Amino acid sequence: MSRLGNNSFLVKGWALTLTAGLLAFAASSASGSIAATALAVLVAFWFLDGYFLYQERLFRMLYDDVRRPGSTVDPFSMDPRPYAGQVALRQSVLSPTLLLFYGGLCVAHVVFLTAVLIG
Numbered sequence: 001m002s003r004l005g006n007n008s009f010l011v012k013g014w015a016l017t018l019t020a021g022l023l024a025f026a027a028s029s030a031s032g033s034i035a036a037t038a039l040a041v042l043v044a045f046w047f048l049d050g051y052f053l054y055q056e057r058l059f060r061m062l063y064d065d066v067r068r069p070g071s072t073v074d075p076f077s078m079d080p081r082p083y084a085g086q087v088a089l090r091q092s093v094l095s096p097t098l099l100l101f102y103g104g105l106c107v108a109h110v111v112f113l114t115a116v117l118i119g
Contacts, residue, residue, distance in 0.1 A: 007052045015045035023112055035113045042109060046102035050093030058083045
């Protein structure tokens with residue numbers, strides 16, 4: 001679980017770094033296409049981070065089943081696919097923490113993109 005959490009932390013760092021760099025470059029060159037690219041990069045990282053959260057939730061469900069007394073799940077099973085129907089990827093991508101982080105950045109990007117296109 002800590003590796004998945006670490007991946008999420010790294011994805012957030014890369015998303016912030018790359019999109020800020022692209023926005024700085026877009027501001028210096030007044031390029032709307034670069035600002036739009038920055039928004040696309042941010043959305044891609046949002047879905048990647050949501051996918052990591054989705055996988056973490058599946059593995060937690062697997063772990064909960066393995067630790068129950070009398071469980072029929074193999075203790076060394078690493079296959080979370082049987083739990084995929086219980087958690088939706090959409091729920092993970094739109095979780096409150098990711099929605100606040102990436103949604104806020106997307107709003108800022110849209111405001112910036114609008115300012116670049118208008119001005």
